[in-house]
């Protein structure tokens with residue numbers, strides 16, 4: 152079995168039917184997971200890859216022995232209320248919903264963003280399926296381990312420059328062809344697979360027509376400039392924006 156990137160040994164999953172399994176495993180989420188297992192999307196979940204405030208991500212294994220990543224959005228959190236603004240104004244999601252429904256919409260949004268990016272040829276995990284608050288996607292791995300975040304890799308300036316240039320190309324494709332803004336781009340949401348950057352965590356991505364698109368885009372670029380400049384790469388906001396040619400950003404969606 153691959154090495155675990157995080158020391159998450161406490162998150163043991165107990166036998167279903169017994170009381171508490173974990174705070175993400177409420178009854179409805181368990182039912183969703185059983186359904187996915189009975190549909191053969193995966194055979195079992197083995198260990199948590201990441202435990203965050205919004206979501207918990209597990210590694211799962213299919214009957215054929217492939218790995219998948221299972222992202223479970225927490226239903227018992229108030230954090231998602233803040234996300235209403237990312238959904239409202241998105242032409243794809245007319246009904247936002249409240250409480251759990253809002254979280255289900257959020258999940259559906261991440262899945263459709265992922266699908267759109269994947270179909271647009273971008274390096275993102277291949278989306279497999281989703282249901283309620285659960286997304287199943289390709290598990291990104293590198294050298295037999297869960298792919299590390301860009302943030303945790305020690306790379307020299309040339310390698311950093313190369314990754315920067317690749318990401319500028321991704322941004323170009325994302326904006327010009329896929330017509331979405333990532334909205335939470337940072338060294339935490341880039342995983343490195345055998346030297347290639349992959350973008351993850353696309354729930355807050357919005358179409359270019361969304362009222363927040365411009366601000367989110369600028370924030371993504373600023374995050375890139377901050378991270379890469381502090382790692383020896385000469386880059387500026389103007390350079391990146393120029394590459395993407397912002398003047399063409401607001402063509403019809």
Ligand SMILES: Nc1ncnc2c1ncn2[C@@H]1O[C@H](COP(=O)(O)OP(=O)(O)OP(=O)(O)O)[C@@H](O)[C@H]1O
Nearest residue numbers: 200201203204205206208220276289290291351352
């Ligand atoms: N497809 C994947 N393959 C491998 N690891 C993944 C995958 N998706 C997510 N991860 C791991 O799980 C972590 C959390 O995923 P993600 O960034 O999508 O969630 P999040 O919305 O940031 O959750 P939170 O804010 O609650 O941490 C990632 O930083 C990454 O380490």
Ligand SMILES: [Mg+2]
Nearest residue numbers: 339340351352
């Ligand atoms: Mg993240």
